Amino acid sequence: MTSLIDMRTPELELLWWEGCPSTERALAELNALLTELRLDGAEIRMREIRTDAEAVEARFIGSPTILIDGRDVTSSGADGFGLNCRVYHRRDGRISPTPDPDDLREALIRAAERVEVTR
Secondary structure, eight states, rough: OEEEOOOOOOOEEEOOOOTTTTTTHHHHHHHHHHHHTTTOOOOEEEEESSSSSHHHTTOSSSSEEEEEEEEEEEOOOOOOOOOSSSEOOOSSSSSSSSSOOOHHHHHHHHHHOOOEEEO
């Protein structure tokens, strides 16, 4: 028998590189949004990317990268993968070391509302 679950807890992963100073800020902003959306029980898996080979394998555009259910929260159009600090473009045109909170919020809501089918 198949049942539908309306809301779910998304899988969250924050990929980071030690040379980037924005990891803690990204983590704090993500935690704040999880609390706002009442998803504060969600676990954030922290994954350090240490080598260029790991960066290529993880498709790591730069630090910090937030994945929700394995998907990057933004489509940055970056050319390659490697150990560097990531640059995000905010909706108002500013450049930021972390994703636009509105983009992150929308991605979290979409993931939480995604219907899962269980058997």
